[in-house]
Amino acid sequence: MPLDFSGQNLRGRNFKGRKDLAGANFSYADIRGANFSGVNLTDANFSYAKAGLQRRWVIGLVLVILLLSGLSGFLWAFNGYVVSLIFSLSSENKIVGWVALIILIAFFFITIRQGIIAGLGFVAFTGAGAVALPFAGAFVFTRTFAFAGAFAFAGAVAFAFAITVAVAGVGAVAVAGAVAVAGTRTVAVSGAIAFVFAFTVAGAFTIAIAAAFAVAGAIAGMLFSTYISWRAMKGDQKHSLVRNIVIAFAATGGTSFRGADLTNANFTQATLKSTDFRNTILICSCWHQAKMLDRVRPGLTYLKNSQVRQLLVTGQGQNKNFDRENLRGINLQKANLADASFIGADLSEANLQDADLSRAKLKQTQLDATDLTGATLTGAFIEDWGITSETKLHGVRCEYVFMRLPTKEDPDPLRKPDNKQEVFADGDFAEFIQPIFDTLDLYHNQGVDPRAVAIAFKNLAEKHPEAQLEIVAMEKRGEDKILIRAKTAVGSDKSQLSAEYFDDYNQLKVLSQRQQLLLVERSDRIRNLENMITTALQQPKFYTQGDTNVSDISGINIQGSSNVSGIAGNSSVANLGTISGNVSIALNQLPDAPEPDKPGIKELLSQLQQEITQSSYLPEEEKAEALEQVKALAQAGQDPQESTKQKTAKTAITMLKGLFTGLPAVASLVESANKLLPAIAKLFGLG
Structure with missing residues (x-):
């Protein structure tokens, strides 16, 4: 039975050793400073529930804030004093003052425009360049950097840090003995502390001008740091470093869920200031109306995005842009996501039950195991979205969808149903959009060669009959691109199949038309598939599904021969004796195998040459072509590990396999080739 801690005071409690608190009830409990690290929740x-810091930690952090405020006030006052040296009677001091002023102005400008990191880079660059100035004042400049530039940066960071920590609501700040202020009002209090301290320090200077500039420097630093703090807490990415440091500082000693499993946990209206969620599993956790979610330490979870946090708390994401965001496991149940954009986003395992996704852009959105039960998808753009067999589509409300993103020329691209007067009936959309699962997607993005596609697919089906390849869809993309989808057996390695297919296809593309025809002539199946692909490419829009059963291709047994005379002209193919003699010459140029019992390339090719010449099943024209490929292998064998020679060998072996395809199993050439070709390929480093 789940444990009940509801309403209890659990401040500082350590649950780290209790690995399983699944289903426990912590509603209305005080969990400030509690440690749930690594616990199953x-x-x-x-x-x-109320999370965050215990009182003793608040006091400690406030003391640190006061020290930082005082230090920053002193440093800004010192910067003001250095700038006041402009009015000094000493020429050296005047240079120091002017350089300090220039550095401060440049630092302010760069930091405001480009962020604190850019300001740091400027200071570092200025310090490095100071020593290289080719004039007598180099020493003065270096001094200025050391005292003005470095202190300017240190003061800015320290004060911005202090102010931002205050803004983050770490706790109360005590002024004049006893004043407790939290939230954004602390900005003014912290600024006042810095100003008062600076004024006190400045008053110690005996020179009136120096004192005035010290006060001015403190005021300028206070305003500058307050602005940086405000921008950082607003989520300005330029100042994310300040915010990250502050959040980490403010979460020290706070409630920790680090490494915990919070799958389906409920944080409705919980107060979560100064809470650590690093490395936490947050699948389908509920954050509705949670308070101070922007003050948590999110790590790499989806809570790091300010817009996402706002969506989780309010449930309002209409017209928002979440393109390419990692939202895996997010809980957006009943959220208003109408007209939102999720292009390329990952919403896998997310809870989108009853969410309004009307007109949402879901192009290439990953929705693996996402729960869309009862969601509204009317008018959504679902181009190439990634639903799977685990995606829940039960009860989806949808009248129509668009298969492409809209453009000015076509605001309603590929509407489904096609008839604008029709809409999907209840339950129809899920049946219409149900994807074809376990498919091998072969996308050809340029210069499609239909014949090479047909041959390569046939070769793949023959090589992997266990994959049970079956073409179920072909779709034209653009002017000369095509996507071929083949159904596969469960558990097939699609990555390996795709790699082998395109490896073979790319080799086939470089073959001449004559060489390709030699591989195709005896296969009606290949010609039919080639014709279908050619038709698909020629049509403005083409999509076919289930028309081609390619599982039969894997069992093709090609018998007989075809008359292919005339391919190389009207005259007969060159005399086989001449060709065979040329092959012998090429073979003789190869070295003998170093070990008699282990044949090398020369010996293996000689056996293959003999088998081809003596075969009674191979037509003369194809014998000539096969011997030409043996000759190519012999020439490549002179340097078998060189990349271009390996490519030549791979093409020749592919051609030979195609030429021998369909020969009767009783043919000795088939048996010999099945042994010789793999051995030859291995010597070329091809397998």
Whole structure:
């Protein structure tokens, strides 16, 4: 039975050793400073719970803030004093003052425009360049950097840090003995502390001008740091470093869920300031109306995005852009996501039950195991979205969808149903969009060669009959691109199949038309598939599904021969004796095998040459072509490990396999080739 901690005072409690608190009830509990690191909190209820810092930690952090405020005030006052040296009677001091002023102005400008990291880079660059100035004032400049530039940066960071920590609501700040202020009002209090301290320090200077500039420097630093703090806490990415440091500082000693499993946990209206969620599993956790979610330490979870946090708390994401965001496992149940954009986003395992996704852009959105039960998808753009067999589509409400993103020329691209007067009936959309699962997607993005596609696919089906390849869809993409989808057996390695297919296809593309025809002439199946692909490419829009059963191709047994005379002209093919003699010459140029009992390339090719010449099943024209390929292998064998020679060998072996395809199994050439070709390929480093 799940444990019940509801309403209890659990401040500082350590649950780290208790590995399983699944389903526990922590509603309305005080969990400030509690440690849940590494605990299984699946389905736990933290609604209305209060997380964050214990009072003793608040006091400690406030003391640190006060020290930082005082230090920053002193440093800014010192910068003001250095700038006041402009009015000094000493020429050396004047240079120091002017250089300090220039560095401060440049630092302010760069930091505001490009962020604190850019400001740091400027200071580092200035310091490095100071020593290289080719004039007598180099020493003065270096001094200025050391005292003005470095302190300017240190003061800015320290003060911005202090102010931002205050803004983050770490706790109360005590002023004049006893004043407690939290939230954004602390900005003014911290600024006042810095100003008062700076004024006190500045008053110690005996020179009136120096004191005035010290006060001015403190005021300028206060305003500058306050602005940087405000931008950082607003989520400005330029100042993310400041925010990250502050959040980490403010979460020290706070509630920790680091490494915990919070799958389906409920944080409805919980207060989550200064809470650590690093490395936490947050699949389908509920954050509805959670308070101070922007003050948590999110790590790499989806909570790091300010717009996502706002969506989780309010449930309002209409017209928002979440393109390419990692939202895996997010809980957006009943959220308003109408007109939102999720192009390229990962919503796998997300809870989108009853969410309104009307007109949402779901192009290339990953939806593996996503729960869309009862969601509204009317008018959504679902181009290349990634639903799987685990995607739940039960009860989806959808009247129509678009298969492409809209353009000015076509605001309603590929509407389904096609008839604008029709809409999907209840339940029809799920049946219409149900994907073809376990498919091998072969996307050809340029210069499609239909014949090479047909041959390569046939070769793949023959090589892997266990994959049970069956073409179920072909779709034209653009002017000369095509996607071929083949159904595969469960458990097939699609990555390996795709790699082998395109490896073979790319080799076939470089063959001449004559060489390709030699591989195709005896196969009606290949010609039919080639014709279908050619037709698909010639049509403005072409999509076929289930028309071609290619599982038969894997069992093709080609018998007989075809008359292919005339391919090389009207005269007969060159005399076989001449060709065979040329092959022998090429073979004789190869070295003998170093070990008699282990034949090398020369010996293997000689056996293959003899088998081809003596075969009674291979027509003369094809014998000539096969011997030409043996000759190519012999020439490549002179340097078998050189990349271009390996490519030549691979093409020749592919051609020979095609020429021998369909010969009767009783043919000795078939048996010999099955042994010789793999051995030859291995010597070329091809397998």
